[in-house]
Amino acid sequence: MINKLTIIGLGLMGGSLAKALKAQQAVSEVVATGRRVESLERGLQLGVIDSYSLDMAEAVADADVVVIATPTLIAEKIMLELAPLMTPNMIVTDVASVKGNIERAAEKIFGEVPSNFVLGHPIAGSEQSGVDAATVDLFLDHRVILTPLENTSGAALSLIQSMWEACGAEVVRMDVAEHDAVLAATSHLPHVLAYTLVDALAQNGAAADIFRFAAGGFRDFTRIASSDPTMWHDIALANQAAILNGIDGFSAHLNKVRAAIASGDGDAIFATFDRAKRARDEHFLGQYLARQKKSPSS
Amino acid sequence: MINKLTIIGLGLMGGSLAKALKAQQAVSEVVATGRRVESLERGLQLGVIDSYSLDMAEAVADADVVVIATPTLIAEKIMLELAPLMTPNMIVTDVASVKGNIERAAEKIFGEVPSNFVLGHPIAGSEQSGVDAATVDLFLDHRVILTPLENTSGAALSLIQSMWEACGAEVVRMDVAEHDAVLAATSHLPHVLAYTLVDALAQNGAAADIFRFAAGGFRDFTRIASSDPTMWHDIALANQAAILNGIDGFSAHLNKVRAAIASGDGDAIFATFDRAKRARDEHFLGQYLARQKKSPSS
Structure with a gap:
C-alpha cells in the first residue's frame, strides 16, 4: 500500500497507473505535477488524481513513490529538477522506453544512480496519448521490465515491483543494455x-x-x-x-x-517467408497456449 | 444470377466467394475442381460447394462463370489447361493479386487476352488460408479491382462486376500497370x-x-x-x-x-514521424468518417 504517489507528467502511462492503483486500493493519495496545466486539470476532472500542483517541490513533498512519467528526453531534465527534492524515504521510478540514457543522465546528475531510484519500463502503450486515453487495464497481463543496478536498494526494488503487480503486470528484471x-x-x-x-x-x-x-x-x-x-x-x-x-x-x-x-530465386524467397511465418506462429501460438493454461487457475 | 459457377482451386478466396453467392442466392450450382482432393472433399462436407470433379473438363462444362482461384503462379498454368475448354458463352475471371503476369501469360497462350476473360483482384484476405477459413463476409465492404483491357467484352465485365457486388464488395476499375x-x-x-x-x-x-x-x-x-x-x-x-x-x-x-x-538530427526525425502520423490518421480517419456518413442511409 502506497500512502502518497506523485506522478510527474500526467499522460497515458501515469494516468493509467493511477487508475489501476486506485481501482486496487493500492494507493491512498495520487498527486500530479507537470508543465501542462490542462492535463493536470483534466486528470482531476476525470478523478484520475486527487490533486495537483504546478510546483514540483510541493507535489513530491512526503511522497512515498515518485513516478517520472514524461517522454524519455524530458525525463532526463526532470531528474535534474527532482534531485534536490529527493529524500532517503522517497522511492523514485520512471516509465521511459529506454534505460541507458536515463542511467547516464542520473550518473551525470548524482555521480551514481541513487539506490532509491529504480529504473523501469512497462511494456504497454497505445497509439493514443494523453490522460484522456488512460485506462484501468493498460498494464493488465503486460510485462514491466525493471533494470536494477548493483547498488539499487532491495526494499525500493521490491516496492516498485509490488506497485506494478498491483496493476496486474508481470515484472521481469533485466540489465540495462539487454x-x-x-x-x-x-x-x-x-x-x-x-x-x-x-x-x-x-x-x-x-x-x-x-x-x-x-x-x-x-x-x-x-x-x-x-x-x-x-x-x-x-x-x-x-x-x-x-x-x-x-x-x-x-x-x-x-x-x-x-x-x-x-x-x-524462388527457393530463397520461399525459405525466408516460411521461416518468418513459422517463427511468428510458434511465438504467438506459444503465448496463446500459455494463456489458456494459465486461465483456469487464475 | 449465375446458373453454374466453377471454382478452380478451392481455398479461402474461392470458398468465400461460393459462400457469399450462395447466401445471396446469386448462384444455382457451385462446382469446384483442383488438384487437392482433400480441399474439394472438405468443401463438399462444409456445404461450400455442391459437387466437385478432379477432371477440369467435366467441372467447367456448361459453366456460366469460371473463377481461377489458385495461387498466382499456378493461375498461369491453369489458363493453359483451361484454354481448349473455353467456350464463347463461358466468362472467365481470376482473383490473383498481380495482374501483369496474368495478362502476359494469357497473351502467350491465346495471342491476345480473350474478350470473355475479365482480370480481377478482390482486395481481401486473411493470414489464414484454405477452404476451412472461408467466410460469407470476406468481401463485404471490401474493394474488388477489375482491370479490363480494350477488347474485354462489356457484357462479361458487367456480369463479373455484379457477381462481386452480390458479395457486398465495391468494384473499381483500373489499368493493369496502375x-x-x-x-x-x-x-x-x-x-x-x-x-x-x-x-x-x-x-x-x-x-x-x-x-x-x-x-x-x-x-x-x-x-x-x-x-x-x-x-x-x-x-x-x-x-x-x-x-x-x-x-x-x-x-x-x-x-x-x-x-x-x-x-x-531531432528535427528531421520528428518531421518524418509527424508527417507519417498525419498521413495515416488523415487517411484512416477519412475512411472512418466516410463510413459514418454512409451508415444512416445504408
Missing part, C-alpha cells in the same frame, strides 16, 4: 520502419490512390505509425546505438531478400 | 518488410528473448508475416519489377531516417 537491445528489436525498429514506410508512400505522387486501396494488412502494419511522434523522436535519440544496429541488421537482410526477388 | 504499382506499395511491400523483419529477428541469437518481450505493436506490425508463404512467394515473383521499385524507394527513405538518427 533491455535496450531487446526493445530496439521488438519495438523501436518496427516503429521506425512503419513511420518510414508511411512517410515514403505519403510523399509519392499517387499517395491518394495508394492509401485508398490499402487493406487490413496495411492498416495493422502501419498502426504504430499513428503513435505520438514526440515520444518516438525521443526514443530514436535516446536509444540511438541499438536502433542503428537494428536498422543495419534489417537492411542487410532486406538486401538479401531484394537480391532473391531480383534474380527470381 | 493496379500492380498500387498493390506493390500497399500490400506486397509491407508483406516483404514484415517477413524480412521477423526472419531477421528469428535468426538473432537472442530470438527467444526478443519474441518474449514483443508487445501489441509488434504483434500487429508482423501479423502479415503469418500469411501463406507459398502465396507470397508467387506474388513476389509475379510482381517483381513493382516490388523491387517499392523496396528501393523504401530503402532510400530508410537511409535518410538512419542518417537523421545517426547525426542526432
